[in-house]
Amino acid sequence: MGNDVISIEHASKTFRTGFLYRKVEAVRDVTFSVEEGDIFGFLGPNGAGKTTTIKMLMGLIFPTGGTLSIFGRPHTDIASRAALGYAPEQPYFYEYLTGSEFLDYYGQLFGVPSAERRRRIPLLFEMVGLRNCADLALRRYSKGMLQRIGIAQALVNDPRLLVLDEPMSGLDPIGRREIRDLILALKKRGKTIFFSTHILPDVEMICDRVAIIVKGELRRLGRIDEFAELESEETEVCFRGLSAEAIGKLSGETGAPVVRGTLAYFSLPSRDRAQSFIGEGQAGGGSLVSLTPRRRSLEDVFMSEARK
Amino acid sequence: MNMGKIVAIAYNTFRESIRDKILTGVLLFVALIIISSVATVQLTVGQWMRLTTDVGLGSISLFGVLLAVFLGISLVFKEIDRKTVYTIVSKPVRRSQFLAGKYIGLLLTIVVNAALMLLVLLATLAYVSRQEQNPYLGIFQAWLLMLSEFMLVTAVAVFFSTFSSPVLSAMFSIGIWIIGHLLSDIRFWGEKSMSEAVRIATDVIYYVMPNLELLNVRSRVTYHIPIGWDYVGWTSAYAMAYTLMILVAAAFIFSRRDFK
Ligand SMILES: Nc1ncnc2c1ncn2[C@@H]1O[C@H](COP(=O)(O)OP(=O)(O)O)[C@@H](O)[C@H]1O
Ligand SMILES: [Mg+2]
Numbered sequence: 001m002g003n004d005v006i007s008i009e010h011a012s013k014t015f016r017t018g019f020l021y022r023k024v025e026a027v028r029d030v031t032f033s034v035e036e037g038d039i040f041g042f043l044g045p046n047g048a049g050k051t052t053t054i055k056m057l058m059g060l061i062f063p064t065g066g067t068l069s070i071f072g073r074p075h076t077d078i079a080s081r082a083a084l085g086y087a088p089e090q091p092y093f094y095e096y097l098t099g100s101e102f103l104d105y106y107g108q109l110f111g112v113p114s115a116e117r118r119r120r121i122p123l124l125f126e127m128v129g130l131r132n133c134a135d136l137a138l139r140r141y142s143k144g145m146l147q148r149i150g151i152a153q154a155l156v157n158d159p160r161l162l163v164l165d166e167p168m169s170g171l172d173p174i175g176r177r178e179i180r181d182l183i184l185a186l187k188k189r190g191k192t193i194f195f196s197t198h199i200l201p202d203v204e205m206i207c208d209r210v211a212i213i214v215k216g217e218l219r220r221l222g223r224i225d226e227f228a229e230l231e232s233e234e235t236e237v238c239f240r241g242l243s244a245e246a247i248g249k250l251s252g253e254t255g256a257p258v259v260r261g262t263l264a265y266f267s268l269p270s271r272d273r274a275q276s277f278i279g280e281g282q283a284g285g286g287s288l289v290s291l292t293p294r295r296r297s298l299e300d301v302f303m304s305e306a307r308k
Numbered sequence: 309m310n311m312g313k314i315v316a317i318a319y320n321t322f323r324e325s326i327r328d329k330i331l332t333g334v335l336l337f338v339a340l341i342i343i344s345s346v347a348t349v350q351l352t353v354g355q356w357m358r359l360t361t362d363v364g365l366g367s368i369s370l371f372g373v374l375l376a377v378f379l380g381i382s383l384v385f386k387e388i389d390r391k392t393v394y395t396i397v398s399k400p401v402r403r404s405q406f407l408a409g410k411y412i413g414l415l416l417t418i419v420v421n422a423a424l425m426l427l428v429l430l431a432t433l434a435y436v437s438r439q440e441q442n443p444y445l446g447i448f449q450a451w452l453l454m455l456s457e458f459m460l461v462t463a464v465a466v467f468f469s470t471f472s473s474p475v476l477s478a479m480f481s482i483g484i485w486i487i488g489h490l491l492s493d494i495r496f497w498g499e500k501s502m503s504e505a506v507r508i509a510t511d512v513i514y515y516v517m518p519n520l521e522l523l524n525v526r527s528r529v530t531y532h533i534p535i536g537w538d539y540v541g542w543t544s545a546y547a548m549a550y551t552l553m554i555l556v557a558a559a560f561i562f563s564r565r566d567f568k
Contacts, residue, residue, distance in 0.1 A: 015568070058398040061566040078400045088394040094320070096327045108316035109399045153395060 239286030246284025317409025380465025
């Protein structure tokens with residue numbers, strides 16, 4: 001508990017919207033914590049409640065229930081925000097400022113001394129890949145550049161904890177890769193990173209822990225290697241030249257295969273059955289093309305939670 | 309309270325407004341009105357002075373109040389609408405500090421604008437005549453009281469904008485501005501009314517609403533009736549106290565609202 005940088009207990013948020021004050025339960029009884037030094041991925045499809053949770057944590061909206069704390073202090077205590085950097089989902093900034101005026105202003109709000117600001121700001125532009133954009137007005141920045149300066153502003157106080165809401169959205173694959181590398185580099189420097197995303201492939205290899213939220217409820221929580229279904233023994237077997245009759249017979253065990261030309265791909269639920277299954281296929285006139293253990297990805301877990 | 313953060317926010321607010329071309333437009337427009345009042349008709353020097361003073365003070369007052377209302381209602385709204393408030397409120401900055409900084413920055417903008425308009429007026433008057441009667445002291449006092457009015461009206465606009473839409477805030481603020489200038493009339497009607505309820509209602513309005521007519525000494529200036537510094541002093545103090553009260557209420561509401 002002592003190392004928990006973020007701790008969220010039974011947080012709920014109900015919005016009242018529209019003319020009839022209809023209730024929208026955006027977040028329901030969410031509990032989890034983030035440990036010092038971790039990269040924590042907060043995953044969920046659009047509308048799951050990620051942004052709402054983050055906004056509660058940042059003190060932008062007030063929870064309907066539950067308690068949230070940062071560095072062991074209540075999240076509404078402004079002292080809890082001194083070592084915190086936050087990049088919101090949609091980066092709209094003061095368009096009449098230049099990039100460096102903007103970072104300088106935010107540095108002042110953290111009380112960073114001016115000599116330190118002058119030293120640090122050029123490094124930040126370098127770090128987020130905006131080398132020659134310091135004197136450009138923010139209204140001339142593209143969406144991707146705004147996303148990057150959004151991360152730069154979150155680093156202006158050299159925070160211990162970084163909270164990023166959808167840092168990869170609005171970026172092309174190269175940009176996403178760069179942000180991922182930046183997150184890893186920041187972790188190496190001892191920072192804790194908590195970020196939300198609905199784009200999964202980028203996430204699996206960098207997160208120490210993840211939480212999956214769907215429809216306002218926390219569905220999964222833990223280290224990725226603890227997710228049992230990721231270790232499934234599903235095995236893919238491919239034959240060439242099976243007769244339709246043989247395919248029909250083999251499907252009894254596995255369900256219909258994916259057929260491409262003369263190739264038929266079966267997926268076996270367990271590796272133990274592979275030996276005899278191959279035998280049956282060969283007996284049916286097929287020749288074995290490949291035998292591939294299929295590791296399920298986090299995306300599969302995510303998809304199955306999202307469908308429930 | 310950390311003044312450094314408030315100053316940074318105020319400076320940024322001021323910087324935003326001076327980079328906005330609309331303000332320059334307003335300023336040029338008012339300058340044009342004042343200067344053209346000289347060229348209107350053939351008048352004696354005394355009449356010219358009177359007309360220019362009248363038109364000048366009147367337009368500074370009107371455009372100052374318009375700036376106060378329209379910049380005031382969008383002051384907070386724009387930051388919420390563009391979500392810039394997200395990255396500020398999540399920093400070690402109190403919401404009340406943010407509001408104070410924004411307010412001070414806006415007030416500074418309005419004061420600088422009003423000062424430039426005043427300069428145009430004084431320069432115009434100095435050009436028209438080398439006068440026997442010196443109206444400048446009165447004009448300056450009237451201008452100071454206008455600043456008090458701008459300060460108060462800005463606070464009213466900011467107050468409404470902390471919980472309602474810009475359009476509603478503008479309507480409420482302009483409503484209060486109009487009522488604030490008509491308080492003695494309203495009370496007069498109330499006292500003549502037959503209905504007890506109307507009398508009580510007008511009394512309540514009289515005591516609760518800011519009495520903005522106290523801050524209007526323009527006709528006295530036009531007719532060279534001296535204004536004492538003690539009058540300027542206590543009416544400014546009244547406006548300041550009222551402003552402070554409204555701002556505290558605005559900060560109270562602003563600190564409790566969700567940024568959706
Ligand atoms: N201000 C609001 N008023 C009403 N409903 C909202 C508001 N903000 C979010 N919601 C609803 O709450 C749910 C979660 O939204 P959000 O937290 O933005 O999801 P995510 O960030 O995971 O995509 C959505 O159904 C959304 O429509
Ligand atoms: Mg979101």
